[in-house]
Each structure stands twice: as structure tokens, then as C-alpha cells.
Amino acid sequence: MPNPADTAWLLVATALVLLMTPALGFFYGGMVRAKNALNTLMMSFAALGFVGLAWALFGYSIAFGPSPLAHAFLRDVALDAKGTIPHLLFFGYQGTFAIITAALISGAIVERMRFGPYVAFITIWSLAVYAPVAKWVWGGGWLGRLGALDFAGGTVVHVNAAAAAVVCALVVGSRKDYARQAILPQNVPFTLLGAGLLWLGWFGFNAGSALGANAIAALAFVNTMLAPTATLVVWTMLDLMRTKKATAIGAATGIVVGLVAITPAAGFVGPMSAIAIGAIAAVPSYYALLYRARTRLDDSLDVVAAHGVGGCVGALLTGVFASQTWSGLETATGSLKQLGVQAVAVLATIAYSAAVTFVILKLVALASRLRSDVREEGLGMDFTQHGEEAYSRGEGAVLLLDRRGEQ
């Protein structure tokens, strides 16, 4: 019998994590130019549909089934208990993770990748990369058996998405204006709104990963509150030291980096360690971001600096700060050996994700060109991909009547 309290918390947590994907859309959508705002938001929203459906049909089965097709089309996923919650709810909760992981990649290819190939890519990616990596760590796979600690997906979600993002940025190529013209964010308040909603949703992401309404959920919850506070403070200090101005986009980025870094550690470390992880994580991501902008790598919205670097730092520090006193698990103790296991998990994920991402992109490119041509890119992706504009004033718009309707 599923436990009612645990079920209640996971119902809420699932809804919170689902909200993170639209939130990510706003976080990303604020940072692109106005002519690409809708397309950037749609890259996240599309994941809700395509990746969510792929997860129901095949993804869950690949990641958590006793055999890859055992739970395909939700076969045998019913209301019986899995742990202490209904199996169907466990499926839904995990699905929200698959969705946001795929959507995270979009930050590397905004403003140029065509929508159709993008949707095909993330759908295949969620089955061929996300699901197997989730199995390795959480579905009884080899990294889990090796003892890799990943409480809520620092490696499975963030490092995984960031490795794919680098390959996407390299294969799809830079925006035509990248490093030639100033590309400014169209709506910084959207980015702050997105960061705020991501933080809210992240309570479901991390505290929900306790899979029950229990003390570990409370630990993960408070750690999720504390780590970004430290990252935000350190990030602001770095901003002040460098330019004498505390930037708003910097604050939004700092919050996300702190959330990413605490994700793998959330249920394994004490609150002071969470603060340390958040504070430490700010530094490498801050400088990675500054360095990236001077390179040819057009990882447009810095998926690598925020999720890749933040995710790696979090995963490694989990191996340092994990505490049996807090986690109650003998296996979750910081040590040199644990640090090594964490590094193996990170490296294996990067290697697998990068290689398979490359193959998927090349396969999709056989069917359809991946990016817009120069003219379409100039006009903007909103009009060329969606036939809409984010900020249409309607001046000079003439209503076209449906000819068939007239007759």
C-alpha cells in the first residue's frame, strides 16, 4: 500500500518540477533578442509534449524497467506501491526530469537551429541518452552499483545536458552575428522571473528526490534554499569586484548555478556544507562564463558554464561533503575514494552524452538541415519557424478570411 503522506508530497513535487520547464523557457527567453523570444520559449514548451510523450511510451521503460521494453507503453505501471508511492506517480515524477533535461540543451543552439530538427533531436536524445544515463545511476545500473552519489541529478541531468549542449553548439555552428555584433537580452525581467520560478520548482526537484515526506526531504529542501543564497552572494561580490556593478542577469545566473551545484548533494550533506558548496560553485562558473564569451564556442546561453561546470563541481563536492550523520547512509560519506567514484560518473556521462549526441545530430541532419539560412536568421526565428511574433502591434495587419468558409 502506498503511504499517503509520501504520496501527497510527491504529487506536489511532480507539479513543481513540471513548472521548471516553462520557467526555463522564461529564463532563456529573456536572454535572446526579441525576434527569437517565442522560438526560445517554444524550445522548452515543446519538450513538455514531445519528451513527455516519448517518456511515457519508451523512456521510462528504458530507464527503470527490468528490461528495456518491460514497461513500454506503461505496461504494468499501475497504482501498486513502488517504494512508498504509487508506481504511476513515480513514473510521472521521473518524467518531469526527462523533460527539463532535454529542454536545458536548447540554451546552446537558440536563435539559429530550426524547430523541426530540434524537436526530433531532443525526442531521440531523451530516449538514447537521458534514459540510459538515468538507468546507470538510479535504475540499478553500473554507476549506482559503483557507489556514485547523485541525489537529484547533478550528473544525470546537468552534466549530461551540458555535454550534449557543447556538441550541439559545435555541430549546429555559431549564430551569424556571434562575436560580430552586440547581441543583447530582450527582457531581463523574464530571466529573473524564470530564475525565481526555477528555484521554486527546484524544491520539488531536490526535496522530491527523497521520494517521501520524511527527514531527508526536509534536509534536501533546506539545502536547496541555502546553497543558492551563498552562490548569489559570492556571485554578486565577484560582479562588484570586476565591474563595480551587481548585475541582474548575474544574480539570475548565480541562483541557477547554486541550484545546479546542490542538486547531487541535496540529501547527503549538512546545511553548512550546502552553503560551502553553493559558495565554492560560484567561482568556476563565473570565470567559465567570462572565458566562454571570448571563444568561438557559441554556447549562446551558457549551458556549459552554468550546468556543466556547476554540475561537475557539485558532483565532485558531493564526494567530499557527503555526511553519514546527515544522510543516515553508511555509503554516503565523503572520502578520497568517493571523490574518485564521482569523477568516474561525471566522465562517463560526458563521454557517452557527447558521443551519442553527435551521432543523433548527424542522423537528423540527413533528414533535414539543422539550422536556418542567413536570411531566416536575420528575420528571426519567431516569424520563420512559427509564423508569429512575440511583440506584434498589429498595425497594418489585414484579416485573411478562410476561402472555403465563405462558399
Place this chain on the structure above:
Amino acid sequence: MKLVVAVIRSERLPDVLEELFKANIAGLTISRVHGHGGETERVETYRGTTVKMELTEKVRLDIGVSDHFVETTVQAILAGARTGDVGDGKIFVLPVERVVRIRTGEEDRAAVTPVGVPPD
């Protein structure tokens, strides 16, 4: 003196500015305008309502220059704004009766010559 008025594609503005600055044309005003110039129609759909956008967003540049600078200005705009497709815009060159620089009260040619450049 002449006033060069150009209506160009908004997405070509950065290129046009780059060309103008390269040609040492430093004083200009831009405005966002909507216009119709015979470009292929642009159809958008919002919840089943299909509309044809008759007006396209354009950028208008107003540049006051002395006579011998007109050709340089026109060539710079052409270099930056031309894509070869319908809808690249127009350049108009208008006579100007009088120009006054507000800060100094300088008039005409001295007023359209950037600070630091001796009016020849």
C-alpha cells in the same frame, strides 16, 4: 547641405551603422517605422486567425551631411543595407535650407561637421 533619409531593413541596421562609421559619418538619427514597399506578403496565424502583415517593420535613418559627403553616405548605406531581395528600402536625398548646432549656434556646414574635424 543635404539630408539623406534612408528606410532600411531593421535587421540590416548593424551592418549599415558599421559601414557609416567606417566612412566617418558620425551624426545620425534613427527611428523605428512601419512601411509598405511591395515586399512579398508575410502571413502570420494567431489561434486560427490568419493575418497578412501589410506593414513591415523598418528603420529610418536621417543623416545631415555637407554636399561633398552625400555620395560617401549613400554608398555606405548601399553597402550595408543591400540583400538583393525586394524590401531592401530606399534612400532619399533632400535639400536642406538651414542647419543649426544647438550647443554652439554654429550654422550650416560647420554644424554638420563632426567636432574635431576642420571644416574644409
